[in-house]
Amino acid sequence: xxxxxxxxxxxxxxxxxxxxxxxxxxxxxxxxxxxxxxxxxxxxxxxxxxxxxxxxxxxxxxxxxxxxxxxxxxxxxxxxxxxxxxxxxxxxxxxxxxxxxxxxxxxxxxxxxxxxxxxxxxxxxxxxxxxxxxxxxxxxxxxxxxxxxxxxxxxxxxxxxxxxxxxxxxxxxxxxxxxxxxxxxxxxxxxxxxxxxxxxxxxxxxxxxxxxxxxxxxxxxxxxxxxxxxxxxxxxxxxxxxxxxxxxxxxxxxxxxxxxxxxxx
Amino acid sequence: xxxxxxxxxxxxxxxxxxxxxxxxxxxxxxxxxxxxxxxxxxxxxxxxxxxxxxxxxxxxxxxxxxxxxxxxxxxxxxxxxxxxxxxxxxxxxxxxxxxxxxxxxxxxxxxxxxxxxxxxxxxxxxxxxxxxxxxxxxxxxxxxxxxxxxxxxxxxxxxxxxxxxxxxxxxxxxxxxxxxxxxxxxxxxxxxxxxxxxxxxxxxxxxxxxxxxxxxxxxxxxxxxxxxxxxxxxxxxxxx
Numbered sequence: 001x002x003x004x005x006x007x008x009x010x011x012x013x014x015x016x017x018x019x020x021x022x023x024x025x026x027x028x029x030x031x032x033x034x035x036x037x038x039x040x041x042x043x044x045x046x047x048x049x050x051x052x053x054x055x056x057x058x059x060x061x062x063x064x065x066x067x068x069x070x071x072x073x074x075x076x077x078x079x080x081x082x083x084x085x086x087x088x089x090x091x092x093x094x095x096x097x098x099x100x101x102x103x104x105x106x107x108x109x110x111x112x113x114x115x116x117x118x119x120x121x122x123x124x125x126x127x128x129x130x131x132x133x134x135x136x137x138x139x140x141x142x143x144x145x146x147x148x149x150x151x152x153x154x155x156x157x158x159x160x161x162x163x164x165x166x167x168x169x170x171x172x173x174x175x176x177x178x179x180x181x182x183x184x185x186x187x188x189x190x191x192x193x194x195x196x197x198x199x200x201x202x203x204x205x206x207x208x209x210x211x212x213x214x215x216x217x218x219x220x221x222x223x224x225x226x227x228x229x230x231x232x233x234x235x236x237x238x239x240x241x242x243x244x245x246x247x248x249x250x251x252x253x254x255x256x257x258x259x260x261x262x263x264x265x
Numbered sequence: 266x267x268x269x270x271x272x273x274x275x276x277x278x279x280x281x282x283x284x285x286x287x288x289x290x291x292x293x294x295x296x297x298x299x300x301x302x303x304x305x306x307x308x309x310x311x312x313x314x315x316x317x318x319x320x321x322x323x324x325x326x327x328x329x330x331x332x333x334x335x336x337x338x339x340x341x342x343x344x345x346x347x348x349x350x351x352x353x354x355x356x357x358x359x360x361x362x363x364x365x366x367x368x369x370x371x372x373x374x375x376x377x378x379x380x381x382x383x384x385x386x387x388x389x390x391x392x393x394x395x396x397x398x399x400x401x402x403x404x405x406x407x408x409x410x411x412x413x414x415x416x417x418x419x420x421x422x423x424x425x426x427x428x429x430x431x432x433x434x435x436x437x438x439x440x441x442x443x444x445x446x447x448x449x450x451x452x453x454x455x456x457x458x459x460x461x462x463x464x465x466x467x468x469x470x471x472x473x474x475x476x477x478x479x480x481x482x483x484x485x486x487x488x489x490x491x492x493x494x495x496x497x498x499x500x501x502x503x504x505x
Contacts, residue, residue, distance in 0.1 A: 032346045153357040156342065163315040163335030163407070164357050203345075210347045211381070 005130070008123055009236065015125040015133050016228030016246055019186045020198060022137030024220035025144050026178050027199035028206070028213065032155050033175075036200050037086060038075055041093035043183050043195040045071035047100030050117045050187070054107050060117075061132050061184050068180035071096060076176055097192075120191035120243030122232070129188055136185035140178045147174050152213055190243040197247040202227065205254035208261035223253050267292050268331055268405050268437050269314060273323030276309055283309050286461050287323070291405065296431055296438045298448045301458035302480060307441040308338055310458065311407050314439075331405065334398030336391075338409040338441075342382050350385070351378040354397050364400060372396035373422060387414030395423070399430070406430075408440035412447075420444065424451040445481065 005011060030039050046064045053063025075092060079085045104114055116124070125133070144151065154161040154168035161168045186195045202224035203216070210216035231246030238245075267290040274287040284306040291297055299307050312318045314325060315335055342348055354365045369375055372392040377385065385393065391414050398406055406427070412420040424447055427438055442448045448455060449468040456465040463476040471477050 032343055034343065149357040155346070156348070156353075156356065157337060157340050159312060159315065159317050159337050160335060160340070160356070162312075162317040163333045164401075166357060207345055207347065212347055212349055212352045214352075216347055 005127060008125075009232065011125050011127070011130055012122045012242065013229055013232045015122055015130055015189050016232055016242075017225050018130075018133040018137045019182070019189045020202070020224030020228040020246075021221050022140040023182050023186065023195075023198045024202045024206075024224040025217040026140060026175070026182055027201075027203040027224075028217045028220055029144075029151060029155060029175055030179070030199050031203040031207070032213075035175075036196065037089050037093075038072070039179060039199050040196040041075055041089045041096075042068050042072045042179055043187075043192050044093040045096035045100070046183050046187050046192045046195075047117060048096045048103065049100070049184075050192075051100045051103035051107065055103065060187070061136075064187050065180055065184035067096075068183045069177065072176040072180050076172060116191070117187060118191045118193050119241060120187070120189050120194065122189045122242045122246075125188060133185045133189070136181050140181050140185075143174060143178050143181075147171060151175065190246060194243055194247050197250065198224065198227075201247065201250040201254050205250065205257045208257050223250065223257075227253060266328060267326075268328045269439070270326040271314075271323070272326075274310075274313060274320050274325060275322035276306070276313055276318055277321050278309075282460065284313070284460060285322075287458075288462060289456060289465075291437050291439050293404070293437055294431060294435045295454060296427065296452050297440070297454045297456060298452040299439070299441045299456045299458050300443075300445065300448060300481070301463075305459040307458055308409055311335075311409050311439070311441065314407060328404070332401060332403045334401060334403030334406045336394045336398050336406070336408045336411045338413075340390075340394065344383060348382045349378070350374075350380050350382060350393050353382055353393065354400055356397070358401060360400050365396075368396040368400045369393070371399065371426065373419070373426075388416065388419055391415060392419075392423075395426075403436060405437040405439060408438065408442075410441050410443060412442070412444065420447065427451065 030036060046068050049064035049067030050060055052058070052067060053060045071092065075089060078088050101114070113121070150161070150166045151171050151174065153164060153166055154171040158168040161171070182199070183195055186198060190198055202220040205223045206216045206219035209219050227246050227250035230249040232242055234240060234249065235242040235245040269289070269291040271287055271289040274284055275282070276284040287310065299310065301307050309318055313320055315333055350369070351365060354360055354368065365378070366375070369377060372395045374389050374392045374396065377389060377393065382390065382393070391411060395411060412423050415423060428451060430436055431438060449472060452468055454465060455468050455471040457463040457471055457474070457477050457480060459480060463480065464471055464474040466474075
């Protein structure tokens with residue numbers, strides 16, 4: 001196993017797999033709750049987290065986690081107050097991204113490869129990164145599985161949740177925390193701009209094949225895992241950027257399941 | 266002790282006062298129907314009881330460990346969420362297969378277990394909602410226009426089922442209904458709501474109350490008046 005992890009390709013594959021498996025079930029909730037843009041906004045804010053982390057010499061994981069979490073809470077809070085959500089998200093997401101990009105330019109001494117954080121740099125994943133990715137991913141999975149029934153009820157209808165003694169606001173908060181965690185572990189793998197794709201595309205691809213929420217989550221995880229492995233392999237064969245190759249693979253799988261659905265009666 | 270005991274309940278949305286000074290109790294084994302024009306706060310009252318709406322004044326006391334079976338007025342299931350009838354019945358707590366079948370049978374939709382919720386007709390959907398409300402051993406059913414989308418025989422069978430349940434399991438029912446003629450037959454008590462409780466009592470008592478007549482017109486054929494009613498309830502309905 002130790003020798004195996006010496007190979008950067010194996011590390012890349014495991015990193016991609018870890019992120020995909022954690023992102024897929026969470027991505028189902030993002031799709032069901034129509035939070036796609038919410039996920040994007042939070043992910044874009046991650047660049048600001050990267051800048052702050054580098055500026056204050058903190059770990060990038062911690063910086064991204066804190067800023068994503070703050071962004072997600074801010075957005076959730078604003079949408080509770082009935083502001084026009086898409087407008088607010090547009091303002092916040094792009095502002096955070098722009099401030100992040102500007103802030104990064106102030107950082108001297110460290111040669112920051114911005115592309116690595118915008119599009120990910122999965123081939124540079126080290127053992128430490130791998131541990132963070134799998135621990136973070138596992139935490140997300142545990143959180144989602146533990147709260148599954150309550151999350152699902154609250155997603156279906158907040159009122160049905162209340163009547164069953166479930167507070168849908170708590171469940172929303174749990175999803176928000178899980179989302180920030182996924183973004184923090186995924187930024188190294190696919191980058192801030194493509195995290196949303198890893199959340200949404202596998203879930204959307206799984207929808208036509210699933211008859212229950214649980215099956216959709218499991219199929220989404222399988223499709224996400226397949227995309228990660230396929231993307232790494234394709235990038236090796238054709239010397240293409242790895243993060244985008246993973247997303248391309250997921251997109252092709254999405255098209256395939258949509259076609260399969262059409263072919264069936 | 267009452268299952269639900271409401272004193273001086275007031276709810277505001279924005280600046281608008283939706284409910285004020287509402288007093289209401291529901292005892293075990295009682296069928297209570299709330300009637301009132303559109304916008305009179307019926308749904309808000311039910312949502313306050315389940316805890317989805319916070320009271321701005323007054324209090325709602327629920328019996329300890331009270332299990333509520335709630336059937337909402339409307340439930341939209343996002344088309345991206347796959348959900349079979351069987352899976353829906355097990356939300357949030359898993360139920361045994363034979364219990365699920367029994368509940369579906371009681372609600373008159375026996376063979377639907379494997380169907381997608383989104384593929385059901387309006388009437389079937391309502392019955393599945395009711396089946397779910399029955400499943401979790403509710404002490405009280407809160408039904409918000411539960412018979413909408415049902416045809417006449419379906420609706421009649423529905424009210425019969427409610428009465429049977431009350432008789433067999435001694436559960437209470439608090440429901441909102443627009444079907445005045447049915448309400449008058451099926452309820453132990455009718456509460457006439459228009460922002461506050463205009464009047465309440467046995468159906469025949471309420472039907473003859475001046476407050477009720479002001480809202481719905483004389484006789485129970487006045488159902489149409491529901492929709493024509495203008496909302497100046499302070500003139501129509503005396504404060505208590």
